Amino acid sequence: MSAPPLQVSRGTRALRRLLRQAVELRDLGLGGFRYWVTRRMASWQSDLVFAQRVRIRELRRAHPRLHELERACRHATAADKDSARFARLQAVEEELSRTGKALAGLGAALVGSEPEKQSALRHKLAAFEARQRTLSEEQAQLVRESPTRRELLRLQAELQRVREHIGLEAEEARLATLSLHQGQRSGRSGESFEELAVRETWRTFVPELSRSQEGLRVLRGVTLGAARVELDQLVIRQPRQPGQPVEVLALIEAKRNPNDLARGFRLRQENLAWFRGDTGHYESEQYRTWYFRSGHFDREAVHEQDGERFVFAPGSFRHFRREPGDGPYLRRLCFITREGRLDGLSASALSRIRHRLATDERWEPRSETWLRELLRWCQSLVEPVEAPDVLRLYCSVPGRARQILVVAR
Numbered sequence: 001m002s003a004p005p006l007q008v009s010r011g012t013r014a015l016r017r018l019l020r021q022a023v024e025l026r027d028l029g030l031g032g033f034r035y036w037v038t039r040r041m042a043s044w045q046s047d048l049v050f051a052q053r054v055r056i057r058e059l060r061r062a063h064p065r066l067h068e069l070e071r072a073c074r075h076a077t078a079a080d081k082d083s084a085r086f087a088r089l090q091a092v093e094e095e096l097s098r099t100g101k102a103l104a105g106l107g108a109a110l111v112g113s114e115p116e117k118q119s120a121l122r123h124k125l126a127a128f129e130a131r132q133r134t135l136s137e138e139q140a141q142l143v144r145e146s147p148t149r150r151e152l153l154r155l156q157a158e159l160q161r162v163r164e165h166i167g168l169e170a171e172e173a174r175l176a177t178l179s180l181h182q183g184q185r186s187g188r189s190g191e192s193f194e195e196l197a198v199r200e201t202w203r204t205f206v207p208e209l210s211r212s213q214e215g216l217r218v219l220r221g222v223t224l225g226a227a228r229v230e231l232d233q234l235v236i237r238q239p240r241q242p243g244q245p246v247e248v249l250a251l252i253e254a255k256r257n258p259n260d261l262a263r264g265f266r267l268r269q270e271n272l273a274w275f276r277g278d279t280g281h282y283e284s285e286q287y288r289t290w291y292f293r294s295g296h297f298d299r300e301a302v303h304e305q306d307g308e309r310f311v312f313a314p315g316s317f318r319h320f321r322r323e324p325g326d327g328p329y330l331r332r333l334c335f336i337t338r339e340g341r342l343d344g345l346s347a348s349a350l351s352r353i354r355h356r357l358a359t360d361e362r363w364e365p366r367s368e369t370w371l372r373e374l375l376r377w378c379q380s381l382v383e384p385v386e387a388p389d390v391l392r393l394y395c396s397v398p399g400r401a402r403q404i405l406v407v408a409r
Contacts, residue, residue: 006200007408009339012401015391018258022342022391026382030368033375036343037357037365044354049182052175053358056168061361063166069159076152085146092139099132194220194232197254197336200405201233205334209235209249216249217310224301224312225291229271232264236310245300245313250332251320257347258337258406261387265328265335272329275317323397330394334403342387349381 009017023036044050060066080086106125113121143149163169201218210216215238222231233252239245251272253264273281275297284295291301303310320329343350356377357363364370394400 006196008200008204009406009408010204010402010404012395014406015395015401015404018339018342018406019388019391019395022388023344024388025344026379026386028375028379030371030375033378034365034371037371037374040343040354041357044358049175049178050354050358052171052178053355056171056175057359057361057363059166059168059171061363063162066159066162066166066168069155069162073152073155073159076148076155080146080148080152083146083148085142085149089139089142089146089149092135092142096132096135096139099128099135103128103132193256193338194254196407197252198233200336200407201235201252204405205250205252206235210237215240217305217308219303219305219310222303224303225289226274226297226301227287227289227292228267229274229287231268231271236316238310243311245311245316248312248316248319248332250334252334252336255335255337258340259343259345259347259350259387261335261337261390261404262383262385263346263348265333265390266383266385268333269328272317272320272333275314276320277314278322328393330397330400330403332403334405336405336407338407339409342391344386344388345378345382346386352381353378 025033025036028036045054103125106121106128110118110121110125143153160169198218198220206213206216206218217236217238219234219236220232222234223229231251232254234248235250235252236246236248239247251268253261253268255261255264270282272278274287277297279296286295287297288295292299297314300311300313303312319332321331322328323330356374362370391404394404
């Protein structure tokens with residue numbers, strides 16, 4: 001059963017609609033930034049991980065004794081590192097850790113071992129247990145002889161009691177569980193969007209690239225053994241003569257979050273320069289691998305998919321050319337993304353801002369000093385080219401805006 005048709009928009013009108021709603025974080029003043037932060041905070045409150053981090057932040061702010069103990073532990077840790085017994089204590093602790101892992105491995109092996117091997121395994125197990133006892137005794141003696149280590153252990157125990165008493169241990173455990181589940185959901189969502197993007201490539205881009213679909217393939221995750229290269233999709237035509245290089249008709253980036261368009265655009269500009277031998281626009285050292293020893297795309301490379309081998313050579317990318325006047329590579333560089341709010345910085349940068357807002361214990365949105373500091377930090381995360389810049393660039397060249405597909409949510 002075929003998937004239902006998607007609501008997809010493209011062209012200048014679609015991109016300008018996104019741009020009208022975009023925020024240019026690099027240009028915001030304090031008032032505009034305060035409004036942006038307020039709106040973002042409101043939208044993030046529904047995120048369980050964000051809300052849990054805020055809960056932990058407020059819990060920590062409400063218990064100054066916690067901070068006192070944490071500072072005391074940091075000072076005690078530094079004093080312990082300077083002590084005469086520290087080096088030997090550290091060595092003993094590391095060996096105890098290795099011994100514990102060995103014991104766990106031997107115990108597991110003994111459970112599933114054949115009868116004739118059990119005697120030897122038990123002998124090894126007994127030797128490691130004896131070693132563990134010897135090390136534990138030495139560790140205890142070293143601790144008795146080290147005032148700084150005893151003080152550190154005392155403070156750490158008190159800190160642990162306070163954390164448990166105020167509920168911080170339980171709240172942090174809940175955060176870890178929520179974060180794990182969120183990461184799993186995000187991974188599944190990313191895979192789902194990749195599948196969607198491939199279907200849309202076949203439905204929209206492929207018919208426009210060639211009247212005949214003979215020999216056409218959509219390749220995914222193409223790396224060719226090169227550094228800094230992992231292409232989401234390549235539309236290629238296989239040659240009629242087996243073993244000859246393919247012809248690349250289009251390079252397509254799938255970005256579930258529209259704020260990541262610029263990150264993909266910047267890297268693909270560099271990659272296309274490398275594929276085309278445009279040496280002034282990439283650093284060969286960054287592309288040097290065991291296969292491409294020169295750091296240049298100067299030999300054939302193979303991509304394997306679904307049991308087929310696809311040969312690539314420099315001539316495979318002949319259709320990609322810069323815009324006039326040493327402009328960027330736009331022709332045949334396409335994007336598929338979802339409709340969404342543009343914030344003028346990447347999703348990863350936005351994630352860093354979200355994390356800081358949820359965890360900054362100095363949180364004081366009414367303080368102009370605090371807000372200015374936050375604004376400067378946020379603007380430091382903005383790259384010279386961000387998603388709104390990419391959309392404007394594609395709108396500025398006739399026909400290029402149709403190379404970006406925007407899928408409705």
